[in-house]
Amino acid sequence: MKSHRAGSLIDRRRTRLAASLALVLAGAGCEREFRVPVDGWWVSSAGGHWRYNYMHLTQVGDKIWGKLFTISSGHVVTRDVPVGGSYPSVWFTTKSSLHTPKSCCASASYVGEVNGDKQFIDGRYEYSDGTRSEPFFFTRTPEPEELKGEFPSGG
Secondary structure, eight states, X not given: OOOHHHHHHHHHHHHHHHHHHHHHHHHHHHHHHHTOOOOEEEEEEOSTTSEEEEEEEEEETTEEEEEEEEEETTEEEEEEEEEEEETTEEXXXXXXXXXXXTTSOSOEEXXXXXXXXXXXXXXXXXETXXXXXXXXXXXXXXXXXXXXXXXXXXX
C-alpha cells in the first residue's frame, strides 16, 4: 500500500520538473528569436544607383552601436554618423537628408527594426521639418571597397 506522503512527494517532483522544463523551453524560444545577428555591414540605396548608405554595426547583448556612411558616385560624402540601438531597434540622426545633397534638410532621423530571419532592417526616415516621412530599409552587404580599412576587424 502506497502512503499519502510518498504520493504527494512524487506529485511535487513532477510539478517542479514540468515547471522547470516549461521555463527552459520558453527561454530557448526567446534566445533563438533574440540571436538574429546584426554585426557587420548593411546597405540602403538612396537616390538610385549612384548614392548608397552603409551602416557598420556591432551588437553585444541587446546593445547595438555603429557608424553610418554615405557614398555618392564612389566618394564617401558622409562618415562616422553614430548609430545606436537596443535589439531589435536601430536609430540614427543625420544633419541632412540621406536622399539628396546637404542643401535639403536641417536634419532627419531614422528608426528601424531588425526583421527576424529576413535579414533586413525595416524602418522610417523622418525629416525634422515635418515635410516627409518615408519607408527606408537596409539589407546585408559585404564591406564596400570605398570603406576598406575603416574598421580593424575588417567588417
